Amino acid sequence: MLSAIRKDIQAALARDPAAKSALEVILVYPGFHALVLHRIAHWLMNRKIRLAARMLAACNRALTGIEIHPCAVIGEGVFIDHGMGVVIGETAVIGDHVTIYQGVTLGGTGKDVGKRHPTIGNHVILSSGATILGPFTVGDYAKIGAGSVVLHEVPPHCTVVGIPGRVVRRGGGPGGERAAEGGEAVKPADPVQEKLNKMAVHIERLEQQLAKQAELVEQRLQSLEQISRLEKVR
Incomplete structure (x- = not known):
């Protein structure tokens, strides 16, 4: 547990430019406080001291504004930045070196039994x-x-945005950045551009139809002109 706490401090120092010292992180960072209290609550839960674990989790929520179920598994080097409104469900699993910002929810849909919450990989x-x-x-x-609202599995090294969440970048390198080679950027659909493209196709079809109609009119005029000449000859 102490090793994980040390790595949580290091994560805050590495990922938050505002963090100036380990003492500052220990004293004033609610995300760090929430992780420490959770690790203790999780230790109690693993030893079947369930009520004490749940009470500590409730205190954690009251003190930090971050709700983490004692059964949730959280790896090392995790950084919760700001943290207010973060909710992490009972069967959630979070890997190492994950960064979580305020208002994040790792929840369930209410339709699943057993494992109900997401599993978050490393460096997410x-x-x-x-x-x-x-x-x-x-x-x-x-x-x-x-x-973003994510309801389906996300492949490694991908960026997901939107409601519902969709992949807008694939093949990124470490830290989620796009790889120099082999990375594939997928641009999200632009609804305005899609409308313009449809209008362009529709206009092109109309132009083709008008051209055909003009050709038919010209042919009819030529026929009428020929008929008129024949009548004059008669």
């Missing part, structure tokens, strides 16, 4: 307000965009 970034619901995996080095 969960941006503010992200909601991840269901017993699926978010792969290593993935990034979940702010305010």
Whole structure:
């Protein structure tokens, strides 16, 4: 447990430019406080001291604004930045070196039994307000965009944004950045551009139809002109 706590301090110092010292992290960072209290509550839960674990988790929520079920498994080097409104469910599993911003929810859909909450891989970034619901995996080095709602598995090294969440970048390197080689950027669909493309296709079809109609009119005029000449000859 002490090793995990040390790595949590190191994670805060490494990932938050505002953190100036380990003492500052220990004294004033609610995300760090929430992790420490959770690790104690999880230790109690593993030893079947369930009521004490749940009471400590309730105190954790009251003190930090972060709700973590004592049964949730959290790896080392995790950094909860700001943290207010973070909710981590009972069967959630979080890997090592994960960054979690305020308002993140790792919850269930209410339809599953047993494993109900997400499994988060290593080095994942969960941006503010992200909601991840269901017993699926978010792969290593993935990034979940702010305010996204994710309901399906996320492959490693991908960036997901939107409601519902969709992959907008694949093949990123460590830390979720796009790889120099082999990375594939997938641009999200632009609804305005899609409308313009449909309008362009429709206009092209109309132009083709008008051209055909003009050709038919010209042919009819030529026929009428020929008929008129024949009548004059008669």
